[in-house]
Amino acid sequence: MSAKSNSHYDTLVKHFQSISHFEHLSALGDWDQATMMPMGGGEARGAAMAELAKHIHSLKTAPMLAQTINDAKELPLTKQQQANLAEMRYQYLQANVVPGELVEAKTKAAYRCEQAWRQQRRDNDWQGFKPNLENLMLLVKEEATIRAEAQNVSPYDALLDKFEPGMTTANLEQIFGNLKSWLPQLIQQVQDKQKSEPNFTIPNASAESQAKLGREIMNILGFDFNHGRLDISSHPFCGGVASDVRLTTRYDEADFTSGLMGIVHETGHAKYEQGLPKTWRGQPAGVARSMALHESQSLFCEMQIGRGSAFLKLIEPHLTSILSSPLTHSQLTNIYTRVKPELIRVDADEVTYPCHILLRFEAEKSLVTGELAVADLPDFWSTQMLSLLGINTDGDYRNGCMQDIHWAVGELGYFPSYTLGAMYAAQFRSAMETELGCVESQIDSGNLSSVMGWLNDNIWSQGSLLSIDELMRQSTGETLNPTHFKKHLETRYLSR
Amino acid sequence: MSAKSNSHYDTLVKHFQSISHFEHLSALGDWDQATMMPMGGGEARGAAMAELAKHIHSLKTAPMLAQTINDAKELPLTKQQQANLAEMRYQYLQANVVPGELVEAKTKAAYRCEQAWRQQRRDNDWQGFKPNLENLMLLVKEEATIRAEAQNVSPYDALLDKFEPGMTTANLEQIFGNLKSWLPQLIQQVQDKQKSEPNFTIPNASAESQAKLGREIMNILGFDFNHGRLDISSHPFCGGVASDVRLTTRYDEADFTSGLMGIVHETGHAKYEQGLPKTWRGQPAGVARSMALHESQSLFCEMQIGRGSAFLKLIEPHLTSILSSPLTHSQLTNIYTRVKPELIRVDADEVTYPCHILLRFEAEKSLVTGELAVADLPDFWSTQMLSLLGINTDGDYRNGCMQDIHWAVGELGYFPSYTLGAMYAAQFRSAMETELGCVESQIDSGNLSSVMGWLNDNIWSQGSLLSIDELMRQSTGETLNPTHFKKHLETRYLSR
Known part of the structure; x- marks a missing residue:
C-alpha cells in the first residue's frame, strides 16, 4: 500500500497533536x-x-473522529501506530460520553471551589466549603452516571476508569480487603518495635535553604532543569508538560522533613514525564500509562529510593549544611522510617498511608452512590480515622476532610491510584533486583544511573504503547501482585 | 423592538468574549x-x-462575522454598543486580511527568533541573530504587503495602523520632522546647563531590596496586588490581562536607577489595564484605546510624575533605606533629570529618548520598503546614532540594533507609539493642571488620588468606547498637539 493510503491515520496524528x-x-x-x-x-x-476545556472537549469529540478512527483501523499500521490508534479511540470514547456543557459547568465549579478552598482550608471553614463541594459533587455524580450508562458499569467504576483503565470497584475491594486483613496488625508490630527509638527535636531550616537543597537533590535524581x-x-x-515539567512543594521552617520528601516524590513523577518517548510527544501513545503507574514512579523515588538508608546517607552532607543543628545518619533514618498514625495523608509514613486511602476509597464510593451525603462527610471521616488509625478528628476539618485538593477540584476515583502505585513500585523494585542486584548497594555507591536506566527502559520510554498488564508482564514477568508490597514493608520495618 | 431582535449583537458579544x-x-x-x-x-x-494564535485568528475570521456584523448595524444599539460593534468590525477586518498560515508561520518564526535572541544578545552575536531576523522580516513584509493592498495604503502605514489606528507615515514625518527641528538644539542647551552639576557615585542596592522597594512604590501608585x-x-x-496584570523589570545591583524607574513606567501601563471599564471586560470596546495611549500612561507615571521633584521626595525615605550609602534629594533629582546621550533606549532620559525613536522609525520604514537590508542594519544604526546623539556603536550589537525585543518578535510599527505617548502624556498633564491645579503640589501633599482619578475618569474607564481624537478632545479640548511636549521639556530642563 502506498504512503497516501495512511492519510486517515495521518489526519488523526495531526488532530491529536493539535489537542496536545x-x-x-x-x-x-x-x-x-496554583x-x-x-x-x-x-x-x-x-472563565478562560x-x-x-470546552474547546479541547470539542476537538476530542470532533464528528469526523468516529469514522476516521474506524477507517484507520483497516490500514497497515505498525504495532506502535496501532497502539497510538487504540489510545486515540479510548480518548475519543472517554470524551464523547460527556456533553460539552457539563464539562464546562464542572470546570467552572471546580475552579470556584478550589479557589475558595485555598483560604477556607486555612480557616478550618467547613461551612464555607460545604456548599461549593455539594454543588461540585452534583456535577461529578452527573458525569459518573452518564459515563456509567455508556460503559455499562457502575458510576464509581466509570470514574476509576478515567485514571486506571480497566480497574473496577470489585478488584479494588479485593486488593484493599486483603490489605485490611494484615495492615493494622503490621502497624501495631512496627509501632511496638519502634517504641524504644529515642526521641529528638527536628532542627530548623530556612525555606530558602530548603529550596536550594531541594534543587541539589533533584540534580542527584537526574531532574533536567x-x-x-x-x-x-x-x-x-507535578504539573506542566513533558518538555517543561513544573514541580511544586511547600516549606515548613520548623520541619524540613515533609517539604524535602515532597520534592523527592514529585521528582519521581517528573522523571516519568521527562523520560516519556520523544518520538511520540503530542500523541496519545506518548503520555504516561496510568495514574497508578505515575504514582508508582513518585513512590519509587520516595519510598523505594528516598527513605532507604543508602539514599539518606547520600544526601546527609547536603542536608546537614542547612540545618540549625546536625542530625546523625541514624536519626535521619529514624525520621524517614518512623511509623505513626497521623492526620495528614501527604505527611503519612508508607505503612499507615494505605489507611488514608482505604478511608477515601470508601468515602468516594459512597458519595457517588449517594449513600454518603457531603454534609455527613466530617462524621464519616472521624469514625473511619478512629477505627483505622485511632485518631479523633472531630471539628478539625482542615486536617480532616478538607486536607486534599482532589475533591475540591472534583476529582473522584483518583485516590486508589496512590496505593496501587505503592504496590507497583514494590513490584518494580523486586524485578529490578532480580536483574541488577541489590538496589541499596547501587545507591550506596552514589550512582543512580542503572536504577534510573531500568525505569527509563521498562516504564518511562514505553509511554502508553503497551497496556498496563502488558507493561507489567514485560517489565516484571507478572501482572499486579500486591505481595511484593507486603514483603517490602516487612523487610524494611520488621527485619532491621 | 423586542430584546430578541438584538440577537445578532448578542451573538457577536458571546463570540468576542470567547476570543478574549x-x-x-x-x-x-x-x-x-519571558x-x-x-x-x-x-x-x-x-508550537502550542x-x-x-491560529485558533484565535480563525475565531476572528469566522465566516459568520461579516454578515452578523452587517446585520447588527441595523439594530437599535446604544452609543456604547455601537462603539463596541465598530471595534469588532475593526478587529475582524484587521484579522481577516492575513491568511491563517501566515499568522502561524510568523508566530513560529517570532518565537524561534526571540528565544535565540535572549542568549544571542548577551553574547553580542549579530551573526547568529541576523538569519533569524531576516527570516522573520520576510514574513513581516509579506504581512505588511497584504495589509497594505487591502487597506489601499503603504505597507508601513498598514503596520502603523495595527498599533495606532489612523496614524500614517506622512503624519509621523510631519510630527517627527518638527521634533528634529528643535530637539538637537534643546539637548545641547540642557547639556550645557547641566555641565556644572556635581558628579557622584550611585550607591549599591541588592536585587532583593530593589524588588521590595518596587512593590512599595507600586503601592504608592495604587497598583492592585x-x-x-x-x-x-x-x-x-507589562503583560497578563486586566484582572491579573503581570509587570516585570530587571535589577542591576550596581545601579538601581533603571530598574526602579522601569517599575514606575510599567506601573503606568498596569494602572491603565486595571482601570479599564469592568462592564466591558472581554469586549473589544473594553480594551486600551491604542498603543500610543498605553505608552502615554506609562510615560505619565514615569515622566510627568516619577521624575518630578515632588515624587522623588515622596519615595526618598523608602529608597534611602535600601542603599549602601544615602542620596540627597538634590542628587536624586539630578539622577532622574540628567540628560546624556546613551546607547540604550529604555535607559534614555526623556529629552534624548525621541532620538532613539527617530532612528527606529527611519529603520523600520526602510526595512519594510526594502531600501534597507537586515544585513545593513548595524551600519545604519551606527551612522544614525552618530548623527543624532554623537555616539559610535560600531560592533556593539547588543547595545545597538539587538537591544530591543520588538523586532525580535516581528513587531514593526510600534516604536513611534513611545514618542506619541510622551506627547499625549504632556498634553494630559496640561489639561489636568487646568482642571486640578499644579500636579507637583498634589503629589507633594502625598496624595496621588486626584491625579489618578483624572486619568481614570478621562482615559482608563473609557476603554475603546471613543476614537482617539474623540478621547483627546473630550479630555483635553483638542486633538494631538505636540507643543505641550516641547513646553514640558523646556519647563523641566531649562527653567529650573
Missing part, C-alpha cells in the same frame, strides 16, 4: 493558578480555562 | 515564557502558542 497543544496551555494555566496567580485573577482565569523548574504551592504537585 | 478567553491564555503563555519558562521548554511552547504581580525578565514589560 491546547492541553499544554491548560497545564500552564493550572500551574500558574503557584503565581493572585486571588483576584481567579474569576477571569476560571472553562472555555479552553533545562526542561522544568521547582516552585511553591499550597499542595505539592 | 483565548487571548487570556496567550497573554499567560507570553508572560511565562519570566518562568526554562530554555528547553521553548520548542513545545512555541502558534496553534493558539490582588489583580497583578511583579517579576523579573530580561526586558521589562
